[in-house]
Amino acid sequence: xxxxxxxxKHLITATGQRVTLRCSPRSGDLSVYWYQQSLDQGLQFxxxxxxxxxxxxxxxxxxxxxxxxxxxxxxxxxxSLELGDSALYFCASSQSGGHSTDTQYFGPGTRLTVL
Amino acid sequence: DAKTTQPPSMDCAEGRAANLPCNHSTISGNxxxxxxxxxxxxxxxxxxxxxxxxxxxxxxxxxxxxxxxxSTLILPHATLRDTAVYYCIVRVxxxxxxxxxxxxxxxxxxx
Numbered sequence: 660x661x662x663x664x665x666x667x668k669h670l671i672t673a674t675g676q677r678v679t680l681r682c683s684p685r686s687g688d689l690s691v692y693w694y695q696q697s698l699d700q701g702l703q704f705x706x707x708x709x710x711x712x713x714x715x716x717x718x719x720x721x722x723x724x725x726x727x728x729x730x731x732x733x734x735x736x737x738x739s740l741e742l743g744d745s746a747l748y749f750c751a752s753s754q755s756g757g758h759s760t761d762t763q764y765f766g767p768g769t770r771l772t773v774l
Numbered sequence: 775d776a777k778t779t780q781p782p783s784m785d786c787a788e789g790r791a792a793n794l795p796c797n798h799s800t801i802s803g804n805x806x807x808x809x810x811x812x813x814x815x816x817x818x819x820x821x822x823x824x825x826x827x828x829x830x831x832x833x834x835x836x837x838x839x840x841x842x843x844x845s846t847l848i849l850p851h852a853t854l855r856d857t858a859v860y861y862c863i864v865r866v867x868x869x870x871x872x873x874x875x876x877x878x879x880x881x882x883x884x885x
Contacts, residue, residue: 661817661819663817692871692872692873694873701875701876701877702818702861702873702875703875704871704872704873704874707871707872714871715871715872717872747815749817749818751817751818751873757871759804759805759806759865759866760806760823762808762820762823763820763873764820765817765818765819765820766817767816767817768815768816768817770815
C-alpha cells in the first residue's frame with residue numbers, strides 16, 4: 660500500500676459523457692501527478708501539480724483538465740469522452756516539487772471504460 | 775531524458791536471483807537511474823534508484839557500471855509475487871516532473 664488513494668476503482672460510461680477521477684496523495688506529499696495507461700500507448704504522463712499550482716504538462720488532451728485543492732487532493736476531469744479514452748488512470752504523489760530525487764508513489768488506479 | 779533499452783522478457787526460477795539489465799548508454803552525469811515495477815494492472819511500485827554508487831534496500835540491489843552506461847536490478851531471491859513488468863527510467867536532475875516509462879521487461883518467475 661503506497662498511501663495514495665484513488666476513487667473510483669472502476670468507471671463505465673458512454674461516449675460524450677464527462678467524468679471526474681479523484682486522488683488523495685500520501686500524507687505530507689505536496690505534489691500530485693496524473694498518468695494514463697492504455698494498451699497501445701503504455702504509461703504516459705499527463706500533468707503535475709505542486710501545492711495547488713500546475714507545474715508541468717505532458718500529453719494531456721484539451722478535453723481533459725485537472726486541479727489540486729487546498730487540502731492537496733486532486734481531481735482529473737475528462738469530458739466529451741471517446742472510446743479511445745478507455746484506459747487506466749494513475750495518480751502518483753511525491754514530497755516536493757518533482758526534482759529528480761523526489762520519488763513518486765503511485766495509487767491503485769481508476770479503470771475507465773467508455774462504451 | 776536518456777533513452778533506456780531493456781529486454782522484453784525474462785524468466786527466473788523461484789528462489790533464484792533475478793538479474794534485470796538496462797542499457798542507458800546516453801546517460802548524462804546528472805541523471806539518476808530509477809526502477810519501478812507493475813504487477814498486472816496495479817499501480818507502478820517504486821523499487822530503488824541510484825546515481826553512480828551501487829544501492830541496496832529491502833526489495834532489491836542496483837548495480838550501476840562505472841561508466842554508468844548500464845545497470846542491473848537484482849532481486850536476490852525471486853518469488854512468484856515478483857512476476858511483473860520492470861521499468862528502468864533515467865531522470866535528469868533539476869526540474870524533472872515526469873517519469874518516462876518505456877516498455878520494460880516482463881519477468882516471469884516460475885516454480
